[in-house]
Amino acid sequence: MPDESATREKLVECARQEFLEKGYMKASLRSICKKAGVTTGALYFFFQNKEDLLSAVVGETLGGLMELIQSHFSKELDTEAKMALNGDASEDIRASKEILHYLYQHYDIVLILLAKSQGSVYETIVDRFVDVLEQHYDKLTEQISAKLGQPKPDRYIIHWASHMQIDAFVHLLTHEKDEEKALKNIEQIVAYLVAGWVGAFARK
Amino acid sequence: MPDESATREKLVECARQEFLEKGYMKASLRSICKKAGVTTGALYFFFQNKEDLLSAVVGETLGGLMELIQSHFSKELDTEAKMALNGDASEDIRASKEILHYLYQHYDIVLILLAKSQGSVYETIVDRFVDVLEQHYDKLTEQISAKLGQPKPDRYIIHWASHMQIDAFVHLLTHEKDEEKALKNIEQIVAYLVAGWVGAFARK
Amino acid sequence: MPDESATREKLVECARQEFLEKGYMKASLRSICKKAGVTTGALYFFFQNKEDLLSAVVGETLGGLMELIQSHFSKELDTEAKMALNGDASEDIRASKEILHYLYQHYDIVLILLAKSQGSVYETIVDRFVDVLEQHYDKLTEQISAKLGQPKPDRYIIHWASHMQIDAFVHLLTHEKDEEKALKNIEQIVAYLVAGWVGAFARK
Amino acid sequence: MPDESATREKLVECARQEFLEKGYMKASLRSICKKAGVTTGALYFFFQNKEDLLSAVVGETLGGLMELIQSHFSKELDTEAKMALNGDASEDIRASKEILHYLYQHYDIVLILLAKSQGSVYETIVDRFVDVLEQHYDKLTEQISAKLGQPKPDRYIIHWASHMQIDAFVHLLTHEKDEEKALKNIEQIVAYLVAGWVGAFARK
DNA sequence: GATGAATGAGTGTTCATTCAT
DNA sequence: AATGAATGAACACTCATTCAT
Numbered sequence: 001m002p003d004e005s006a007t008r009e010k011l012v013e014c015a016r017q018e019f020l021e022k023g024y025m026k027a028s029l030r031s032i033c034k035k036a037g038v039t040t041g042a043l044y045f046f047f048q049n050k051e052d053l054l055s056a057v058v059g060e061t062l063g064g065l066m067e068l069i070q071s072h073f074s075k076e077l078d079t080e081a082k083m084a085l086n087g088d089a090s091e092d093i094r095a096s097k098e099i100l101h102y103l104y105q106h107y108d109i110v111l112i113l114l115a116k117s118q119g120s121v122y123e124t125i126v127d128r129f130v131d132v133l134e135q136h137y138d139k140l141t142e143q144i145s146a147k148l149g150q151p152k153p154d155r156y157i158i159h160w161a162s163h164m165q166i167d168a169f170v171h172l173l174t175h176e177k178d179e180e181k182a183l184k185n186i187e188q189i190v191a192y193l194v195a196g197w198v199g200a201f202a203r204k
Numbered sequence: 205m206p207d208e209s210a211t212r213e214k215l216v217e218c219a220r221q222e223f224l225e226k227g228y229m230k231a232s233l234r235s236i237c238k239k240a241g242v243t244t245g246a247l248y249f250f251f252q253n254k255e256d257l258l259s260a261v262v263g264e265t266l267g268g269l270m271e272l273i274q275s276h277f278s279k280e281l282d283t284e285a286k287m288a289l290n291g292d293a294s295e296d297i298r299a300s301k302e303i304l305h306y307l308y309q310h311y312d313i314v315l316i317l318l319a320k321s322q323g324s325v326y327e328t329i330v331d332r333f334v335d336v337l338e339q340h341y342d343k344l345t346e347q348i349s350a351k352l353g354q355p356k357p358d359r360y361i362i363h364w365a366s367h368m369q370i371d372a373f374v375h376l377l378t379h380e381k382d383e384e385k386a387l388k389n390i391e392q393i394v395a396y397l398v399a400g401w402v403g404a405f406a407r408k
Numbered sequence: 409m410p411d412e413s414a415t416r417e418k419l420v421e422c423a424r425q426e427f428l429e430k431g432y433m434k435a436s437l438r439s440i441c442k443k444a445g446v447t448t449g450a451l452y453f454f455f456q457n458k459e460d461l462l463s464a465v466v467g468e469t470l471g472g473l474m475e476l477i478q479s480h481f482s483k484e485l486d487t488e489a490k491m492a493l494n495g496d497a498s499e500d501i502r503a504s505k506e507i508l509h510y511l512y513q514h515y516d517i518v519l520i521l522l523a524k525s526q527g528s529v530y531e532t533i534v535d536r537f538v539d540v541l542e543q544h545y546d547k548l549t550e551q552i553s554a555k556l557g558q559p560k561p562d563r564y565i566i567h568w569a570s571h572m573q574i575d576a577f578v579h580l581l582t583h584e585k586d587e588e589k590a591l592k593n594i595e596q597i598v599a600y601l602v603a604g605w606v607g608a609f610a611r612k
Numbered sequence: 613m614p615d616e617s618a619t620r621e622k623l624v625e626c627a628r629q630e631f632l633e634k635g636y637m638k639a640s641l642r643s644i645c646k647k648a649g650v651t652t653g654a655l656y657f658f659f660q661n662k663e664d665l666l667s668a669v670v671g672e673t674l675g676g677l678m679e680l681i682q683s684h685f686s687k688e689l690d691t692e693a694k695m696a697l698n699g700d701a702s703e704d705i706r707a708s709k710e711i712l713h714y715l716y717q718h719y720d721i722v723l724i725l726l727a728k729s730q731g732s733v734y735e736t737i738v739d740r741f742v743d744v745l746e747q748h749y750d751k752l753t754e755q756i757s758a759k760l761g762q763p764k765p766d767r768y769i770i771h772w773a774s775h776m777q778i779d780a781f782v783h784l785l786t787h788e789k790d791e792e793k794a795l796k797n798i799e800q801i802v803a804y805l806v807a808g809w810v811g812a813f814a815r816k
Numbered sequence: 817g818a819t820g821a822a823t824g825a826g827t828g829t830t831c832a833t834t835c836a837t
Numbered sequence: 838a839a840t841g842a843a844t845g846a847a848c849a850c851t852c853a854t855t856c857a858t
Contacts, residue, residue: 188361195403196396565800596769600808607807
């Protein structure tokens with residue numbers, strides 16, 4: 001929004017391609033500039049350094065994604081707990097599809113974030129997503145265990161399951177380029193994960 | 205086995221440390237040689253290039269691991285199918301623990317393989333593990349679906365679940381340094397995963 | 409006098425800080441403009457180049473200093489020669505204090521000139537001060553040697569002693585931030601230097 | 613002594629020229645390598661960085677000079693004090709000539725050290741020389757003042773006079789390329805400085 | 817078996833300066 | 838009077854790799 005410079009936009013666009021192709025570390029600023037038809041000096045007029053350029057590529061999308069995830073996983077838990085007890089995964093599926101849609105709308109950038117950002121500040125971004133989910137599931141299992149009169153799953157298993165859920169998105173993205181097919185698959189994945197939670201309670 | 209040169213071994217050992225510390229891409233051959241107290245020429249006498257050195261570090265352990273996994277997931281499926289139908293996960297747990305034990309015995313190298321090999325041939329190693337599991341589960345679900353008279357889960361969900369299972373190991377390894385604790389956690393994970401399979405069948 | 413632009417003044421002010429902090433060579437025009445809140449284009453509207461900017465910072469003060477020195481060392485020499493012969497250094501001390509006061513009033517700029525101008529036209533400024541003194545002492549020693557009937561000190565020693573006198577100011581400035589203390593020290597320095605001249609005559 | 617590589621020596625030699633010509637900061641490693649007919653990689657095989665290269669150029673000579681100065685100014689002071697009281701500067705002259713000879717034998721390098729090292733670790737090297745002299749003169753004036761029954765000159769004036777003495781060497785070196793002429797001049801300089809000390813005592 | 821030396825292309829980054837608007 | 842954009846050359850430094858000895 002704030003910037004309308006054509007050169008800047010061309011740089012961001014070429015950087016996106018380069019990061020996607022080679023990953024952050026192997027990406028070459030020279031190569032990006034060459035593609036964009038400018039000199040390195042021009043790049044450094046718009047961006048402070050390599051990492052800042054990555055942020056420019058990724059920032060907006062990341063912000064939106066973070067918001068989306070938080071909005072889904074920071075809601076009132078009561079309804080969700082009840083649905084979970086009834087084995088109703090419809091809400092989970094709806095949320096997952098919404099997120100998935102966002103991911104596919106920003107396909108390249110999300111891929112850079114999740115799989116090509118090694119060596120940058122974003123290399124641990126997955127962990128931050130996991131954190132959000134983990135807090136959500138911590139509270140949710142708390143409620144469910146209270147209602148069931150059964151012990152809550154281990155901290156570790158909650159963390160792990162949150163991780164798995166994020167990994168499920170990553171996997172979809174990296175293995176299925178077509179959004180429609182991905183949307184079909186996500187339903188089954190959610191079914192698997194929901195059933196997994198059942199196992200997590202039963203076991204304990 | 206084939207090599208008994210002290211220099212070679214020192215190089216491999218120092219390379220292991222360097223790869224573990226910095227990851228494959230950021231690892232410096234110079235730095236490895238310095239630690240080993242030899243010159244780069246010596247390194248290039250024993251190894252063809254950087255990647256070959258990584259193979260020397262990782263090869264044996266990887267081979268053993270591949271064998272172990274294959275031995276577990278290429279057996280006769282009949283018994284396993286029956287156990288699965290009875291909800292008996294004891295065999296799965298036993299197998300998982302055996303693999304986990306192997307992973308912890310070769311902790312550093314496995315970590316390099318699974319989390320520090322980006323930029324090398326091994327960056328897709330996880331996929332090869334997944335392949336083995338996928339083939340196994342493909343056949344297993346075939347049998348189970350036949351016995352249940354229910355449709356088999358999708359190809360994708362089989363692939364994905366296999367991936368999740370491998371990721372579970374990766375997660376354990378990277379989040380839990382202590383083998384004993386990891387062994388406790390794996391039980392719950394297996395419970396979760398087994399329950400997940402149930403969900404995968406039910407859905408379809 | 410000639411310029412009243414607020415931007416120009418801000419630039420000169422910020423340049424002064426930067427030059428003082430980093431020295432001429434390491435000073436960055438970018439950094440100066442940033443501090444001043446303008447772009448490099450603005451700087452180049454007012455100044456031709458980096459050196460011209462330094463001149464703007466330093467020019468007026470340098471001019472005043474040059475005048476002051478010249479006014480002190482281009483006077484009639486007769487009286488001074490007589491005082492010197494009587495061992496009376498009071499006039500020298502007075503002059504030195506007046507110059508020193510000027511230096512401390514323009515502390516930053518003088519410091520830039522004397523110690524931070526390497527790489528610019530002013531890196532040899534000390535030599536120009538020395539020239540003035542040298543001419544003065546050349547004539548003065550001429551008179552004194554005539555009156556004493558003793559040979560004049562060597563050209564070199566006259567040049568050197570002039571240099572020492574300038575260096576004395578530089579040293580004071582760089583080692584003593586407080587003007588009052590500097591004023592006390594200068595008396596002893598003058599005593600040292602005057603006595604030195606005696607030695608210069610005696611020797612020859 | 614320790615190194616006999618022709619390339620290394622050529623690099624050191626070319627670096628000496630470059631540092632002398634442009635000063636440390638403006639010296640370009642590229643340019644040095646070009647002159648030496650090697651690539652930058654070769655330079656970095658022998659030296660850790662730009663500063664290390666400067667050390668290689670300057671180190672030995674600096675070590676020798678430091679020793680020489682220390683050997684002259686760390687001796688027993690008793691004789692010197694007596695000579696000073698008798699106005700006998702012959703020993704001072706002898707020492708100064710010996711040092712001066714050393715300086716002229718290593719003309720280029722000394723010049724680099726004293727006048728071209730700004731931006732490197734050596735930019736404050738003069739201060740270290742001054743320190744040695746200052747300590748020497750502190751003790752010497754102590755003895756002399758005791759014998760004279762007169763107060764010792766100020767700390768500041770001792771520091772300053774030490775500085776002047778070093779500056780005298782710097783001045784000679786930078787203004788007189790011919791050692792023989794320099795040797796003649798030094799006698800008069802010493803006479804001036806010795807007389808100056810007399811003034812320093814008288815004043816106080 | 818291993819060294820010491822060297823290559824050559826590459827890295828991200830900074831700089832004073834220019835100029836159309 | 839000043840901006841925003843861009844140049845182009847330079848910088849110190851690092852890398853995997855090679856090879857004569």
